[in-house]
Amino acid sequence: MSAVSDFLTAPWEHVFMQRAFLVAAMSGIICGVIGSHVVLRGMAFIGDAVAHSAFPGVAVAFVFQWNLTLGGAVAGLITALLVAVFSQNRRLKEDSVIGVFFAAAFGLGIVILSTAPGYSGSLESFLFGQILGISDGDVATVAVAGALLLLVTLVLNKELVAVGLDRETARAAGLPTFALDIALYAMVTIAIVISIQAVGNILVLALLITPAACARLLTDRLGVMMILGPIIGGGASITGLYLSFSLNVAAGGMIVLVVTAFFLICWCVAPRHGLIARFRTAALRRAAGAATGVPSEGTSDPITVA
Amino acid sequence: MTEPVLAVDDLTVELGGRRALAGVRLRVGGGELVGLIGPNGAGKTTLLRSVLGLIPASSGRIRIEGAPPAAARGTVGYVPQRHEFAWDFPISVEKAVMSGRIHRIGRLRRPGRADREAVDEALERVNLTALRRRPLGELSGGQRQRVLVARALALRPRLLLLDEPFTGLDVPTQELLTELFQHLRKDKALLMTTHDLAAAAAMCGRLCLLNQTVIADGPPSELRDPAVWLRAFGITQSERFLDSLGATS
Numbered sequence: 001m002s003a004v005s006d007f008l009t010a011p012w013e014h015v016f017m018q019r020a021f022l023v024a025a026m027s028g029i030i031c032g033v034i035g036s037h038v039v040l041r042g043m044a045f046i047g048d049a050v051a052h053s054a055f056p057g058v059a060v061a062f063v064f065q066w067n068l069t070l071g072g073a074v075a076g077l078i079t080a081l082l083v084a085v086f087s088q089n090r091r092l093k094e095d096s097v098i099g100v101f102f103a104a105a106f107g108l109g110i111v112i113l114s115t116a117p118g119y120s121g122s123l124e125s126f127l128f129g130q131i132l133g134i135s136d137g138d139v140a141t142v143a144v145a146g147a148l149l150l151l152v153t154l155v156l157n158k159e160l161v162a163v164g165l166d167r168e169t170a171r172a173a174g175l176p177t178f179a180l181d182i183a184l185y186a187m188v189t190i191a192i193v194i195s196i197q198a199v200g201n202i203l204v205l206a207l208l209i210t211p212a213a214c215a216r217l218l219t220d221r222l223g224v225m226m227i228l229g230p231i232i233g234g235g236a237s238i239t240g241l242y243l244s245f246s247l248n249v250a251a252g253g254m255i256v257l258v259v260t261a262f263f264l265i266c267w268c269v270a271p272r273h274g275l276i277a278r279f280r281t282a283a284l285r286r287a288a289g290a291a292t293g294v295p296s297e298g299t300s301d302p303i304t305v306a
Numbered sequence: 307m308t309e310p311v312l313a314v315d316d317l318t319v320e321l322g323g324r325r326a327l328a329g330v331r332l333r334v335g336g337g338e339l340v341g342l343i344g345p346n347g348a349g350k351t352t353l354l355r356s357v358l359g360l361i362p363a364s365s366g367r368i369r370i371e372g373a374p375p376a377a378a379r380g381t382v383g384y385v386p387q388r389h390e391f392a393w394d395f396p397i398s399v400e401k402a403v404m405s406g407r408i409h410r411i412g413r414l415r416r417p418g419r420a421d422r423e424a425v426d427e428a429l430e431r432v433n434l435t436a437l438r439r440r441p442l443g444e445l446s447g448g449q450r451q452r453v454l455v456a457r458a459l460a461l462r463p464r465l466l467l468l469d470e471p472f473t474g475l476d477v478p479t480q481e482l483l484t485e486l487f488q489h490l491r492k493d494k495a496l497l498m499t500t501h502d503l504a505a506a507a508a509m510c511g512r513l514c515l516l517n518q519t520v521i522a523d524g525p526p527s528e529l530r531d532p533a534v535w536l537r538a539f540g541i542t543q544s545e546r547f548l549d550s551l552g553a554t555s
Contacts (some may be wrong), residue, residue, distance in 0.1 A: 041396075155414060158405075158411070161395070161397070162405045165395055166405075168355075168384075168386055169390075169457075170408070171360055171411040172379070175408065175409075216396060222395070222396050225396055
């Protein structure tokens, strides 16, 4: 058996790795889709906040032996709701409100967890992921929640885009902007909670933001972006898991490093907006300027010279 | 006399306990382009937002073709200030214009033939058909303003509200827009806020001077009395300001 095919097939001999691949790929795909809206609205901080605020729910669920994903989702949703409500006060900007609540939630989570036996071990798996310890039930939870999430995204996409473009006009058109905000927060929360098992609480932000940011660099079309995001997210998760298996390093960290590598590559090679494209455009301009003897500063818009 | 497209009567609006508008009366009829003039904080944008039904009135009445703002939702074309719009969104000109019809398309549905026709027509009217597939991020300031106008026109509204459409645009672009608004006026009622007093006096058939309440309302030629302008803007004397209007004492 060649080294390459060995690299590709070896992990699949273990059942725990099969589950890990499934959950990692699904997390990457789901976060890639939801992350597109997060990146376009500039709400990366909200993602971070929700990730941390899921913590007390997971802690309570751990202490009482409930379903961890469900506990995290409930806590995340409550925090998201609190942020949305408290942000209605115009005197405080949303990011301040987020700062208040997510730190509070994380503090609550640590206090709760510290009362439980086996405290440090569960804390570590929560913070850094536990992708090799996933059960069949976890796989099913991620699959069902993910499918529902993608369906809701499909249903609300047009409205979410309209609010993102111009919230005032969307309101004037009769869209329930507050309810749509809550819906988006809820979607982000669920995407994050189901991905926490794969990469952990601290690194989950990378899965939410980075694939969508890569996709934004590669295209100027929303539809394409929302397809590229999940492809990059899923691809990076699987690649990271392969590398972590063969190099015997932490899975969550490796997945994040791979997706970050994707980002750096996109930043350099992206058409039109990438580093190389910008160099090339500048060189072409200089060449054109030298050939015609005309200074090439700025291209004039026919409207402004009309 | 025909019913005005927009009729505001005795409108009082309070924002956070502070009175923003008091006893405002305004009529805008079909074929009119009315300039809404006033200093910062005079309540110009508040008036537009009240007409859109975004702010509740404390008292008074707003009617758009006989209907209150809540019932007229989605029939008023609104052109917000350019900075209100997320120009970095990765969508094309035509998709942005289509987003104006979201109310008509309805939930869980894709744009139909009527929607596409309305978008085609709106793009044609603002002369953006050639750029319809261009990403928003690659447009100039004047082109962006025309995208916002087209988005409002996609509703085929009778009433068009324009908030500071000229701010930050160069003179040729302003002239192009002026021409567009004069053209749109023929089958619509236009209400436009602006800080460019000289341009407003030149292009609007009527000016409405607002500072919490209506200080004066009439054709530019009738607003020659400097006292009116000084009262609207709350200043005592400014030769240069009055000169620019041709309203010298």
